[in-house]
Amino acid sequence: MLAYGGRVGDVYKALADRTRRALLDELLERDEQTLFELCSKLAMKHDLTPTRQAVSQHLEVLEGAGLVRSVRRGRYKFHTIDTTPLSQISERWPSKS
Amino acid sequence: MLAYGGRVGDVYKALADRTRRALLDELLERDEQTLFELCSKLAMKHDLTPTRQAVSQHLEVLEGAGLVRSVRRGRYKFHTIDTTPLSQISERWPSKS
């Protein structure tokens, strides 16, 4: 239970940044991507060229919001999207009847 | 067409603040509220006590994101929620099949 933590506000803050949204876009296209793969995708497809550390910090924020999960295998860390926390948004402010 | 402007990123930034989310909560409960009404609601129900100008600026941001519409009647300005821009979130990152 409480799969993605109690601080729901973190989800909104996580979505507030353009680079993080692009990361979610890439992870939606393909799961299990490493930090380096995501860095190159950002540069090629989104014209975003932050440093590797910046991207790493963004992934931390996304993980703190429960939007990304990660597993370490060997020296690689694979990242996977989890859209579950997004459902609270449309639940909180549904379309008016 | 283009009901809520072209800068979709503004929607995410608008949601990133706790006070603005509380404002949306209040407007969802009752439409056509004035700045003063919303100020007192924030203080009583959400333990938020920003100044009137701060709330006014928040409403500007929400309006810029298309989440709030406003009409002026006499010396009153009534604010109304519009949840339409929120649909793009679940459309952009749907639940994985």
Next chain:
DNA sequence: ACCATAGGCAAGCATCCACTTGCCCGTCAA
């Protein structure tokens, strides 16, 4: 006309946050 009320404008301030830089820790191959 007067004044209280609802709201807006603009500048200043303080905090937060995205980003960088430099160094360090594990893992794996030669």
Next chain:
DNA sequence: TTGACGGGCAAGTGGATGCTTGCCTATGGT
């Protein structure tokens, strides 16, 4: 074992942003 590679840690910096303060405009009641 050595070195390259994937990734992490920590401090510092600049810009964005939430908030305040002071003053102004306009509407409406008396």
